[in-house]
Amino acid sequence: MVVFLGCAVCGGVAMGLIKLTAVSFSYIPDKPVISGLDFELCNAERIALSGANGAGKSTILKIMVGLLQPDGGVVEAFGRVRTKERDFYEVRSRAGLLFQDADDQLFSPTVIEDVRFGPLNQGLSQTNADIKAHQALQIVGLSGFEDRVAHKLSGGEKRLVALATVLAMEPEVLLLDEPTAGLDNKTMARLVGILEDLPQAMVIISHDQNFLKKLVTRRVNLVPT
Amino acid sequence: MVVFLGCAVCGGVAMGLIKLTAVSFSYIPDKPVISGLDFELCNAERIALSGANGAGKSTILKIMVGLLQPDGGVVEAFGRVRTKERDFYEVRSRAGLLFQDADDQLFSPTVIEDVRFGPLNQGLSQTNADIKAHQALQIVGLSGFEDRVAHKLSGGEKRLVALATVLAMEPEVLLLDEPTAGLDNKTMARLVGILEDLPQAMVIISHDQNFLKKLVTRRVNLVPT
């Protein structure tokens, strides 16, 4: 077991949250999408992850929370090396992943049921999960949407509900995969406002340079293998 | 019956292709998505249709080809007022709609069967439909893809095949709903090249300003109601 010793990038002062060392991954054998990747996210950082299509940006986020198993390398999260599915249960609770397509994230009849799904998985009681859900909806400015049908909301509203489902779990890290794709300017401005006010460290994948400029503290560029 | 008298926007010189007058539409009663919309597409125009999420851009394309019936207003296409489902049979043959999700459009076992589905419905013989299908595949640069299976194509290839299914019917107008969504830069460049060379008038919905800049001759902005 490798003990986590603080962050090299930011000088070891801040606490390291997620660290990938020499990680490689391939969907098809012998066609690696990622190889020998080193990456580190520290406290209070907001990192933009950029690179061409097919460079494996989404793949990296999935590896961080254990939805994909790397072929090689070490994944450390919150001070511990994570290898097995069981190791990642805690990681998924502390690092919230917002998917590209909000439709894929919403599967409940009403908004409130979707938002409290995460807290319930964390073992909270129904009442406490409801409290967390209401708080999360308030953060994204959708109080009053509790009983709406998520499936019938507009694309922008769905994205915000999806963000609320992640925030309700009170994660320490946010992993955002193309959060602005398909959003109009007004909703995008609203999203930037919400994200700016959030204290969490973030890894953001986005093609939108204006959006990134407003948020990120550091950029990591992926070169396709 | 309203007689169509040429185009007000382009000065009455060019022929008007599709014209909406005071069109309104609502999915849920009393919550109109569109109200009192006027729109006109003339010969050789390429119009960008923009507007916020939920402003009804896709809805407008569907109204144009009669997939949705407006609550009020007049739809004219190719010089005639269209009201009933039967009226739109001809419209759908002359105005080709490219769907957001190419998977919805590719419903046949193989690529060639998909591409000749339209020409066969237009009443062409098997041989002539095959010729049209091969031509269309050639235009989008996918000759040799005839016997491929739709669900095994990449996202970009699916979009191009979907475009071929539309082009095989030799429409006079193209209605494109987010044609670049999810495409990588290479495929996007290829798509721009194909669309630039096409003679058809177009209505394009897209959030991608770079893409629009290269193609469109006029912009119409929808204000949400």
Add this chain to the structure above:
Amino acid sequence: MKGVDGRVRIIAAVLFAVVTTACSRLDILTAIMFSAVLLAWFARLPVVETIKKLLSMDGFILILIATLPFTTTGTHWFGFSGFTASVEGGQLAMEIFLTANACMLSFLALVAAMPHPAIASGLRGLGCSKNLIQILLLTIRYIETLRLEYQRLRTAMQARGFQPRNNLHTWRSYGYLAGMLIVRSLDRADRVLAAMKCRGFRGSFPTVAEDAKLTKADYVFLWWFFLAVLFVVVWQWG
């Protein structure tokens, strides 16, 4: 066997199943099982995958095969702690085991190994309802699309800390997942119908490609098959 017509292969599979089910002698069933293995070899079925499929089917009949020797009365075979197995019961169990596996293996070789559109056109050639064929073709087309949709929903649930357990929360979530998949598949059906209408669909599918004539290879295959069937019939009942 690759070039054999779909209709011929489907008829052969049905014939195989009828004859095999009607047979009761273990020696003949063993010979039939052997010929099913031959068919599988001709069809180049992948070995490991095929054995896995057979085993998972055997799981279904395990209870039946395990209980039959003890529940059938007859000549004493063996016994333990008050249960006695009969020879007749053992034979019956063996008969079912051989029949089920032979039928399935022949089906995999004769029908399932064909490309899916070929199965559909074979069924159409045999007079199957046209609408049913269209349903089958569309279903096959969209299985993978819907599976990916399901997979994305499932991954998103996992990312939010979902762990299947024995509780109401788990079962409710699965219920919602199933319901949502149905809703989304119905939405997709609407969009596909719209796409069809846009390409001139007015209620009937364009009929293309009447069925090809049977080739010499088809007849050769059929004759061999009939001879084998005749041989089995004479052996069992002659």
Add this chain to the structure above:
Amino acid sequence: MHVVDGVLSAPVLAIGGFVAVGGLTVGLKQVTSEKIPQVAMLSAASFLITLIHIPIGPSSIHMVLNGIIGLLMGWVAFPIFLTGLLLDAIFLGFGGLLSLGVNLSLMALPGVAVHYLFAARLNQSQRPFLWGACGGAVAIAATGLLAALALGYSSTAFIPAAKVVIVSHIPLVALEAFLCGSAIALMSRVKPELFLATPQLERD
């Protein structure tokens, strides 16, 4: 439910085949060409859903869902489950050719029964969960019972196995009731137009 070839007796196979052909005829008559995409997508979705394994007690089982399909589609359950069974056979190698009729009847007939029993009550009901659960429970219980009958009638030697089938269906009934209830509750919220009228019944 997958009864394999070689188990059932000729009369049982014949009855199954007869019911299946009858059900398919009625079902396909209701499938206009406009409805083909809908029926196909439901076939694909129900096939996929049956592949989901759900933990119950120390083991796991999969959903059958003939209650939901029956409630929604009535007689059209026959073509839907025929497609599903064909796919089972082609992709997974389950079931058998001769027992196809029996297997289809075991799945679809309870669905049709549930449609006549509960669909009208479900439509515009304030308690979709309740009626969905009833539909799910009754359909799967009937399937188990019919399967046991088919086995028992084929040979007296199968009666113990038939009893096992019935016993093993008891947890399935409880689970299916809860899952179908939840699924129907979701659908009535998200797509209420599915439950506005009783289109299947009106046509007859």
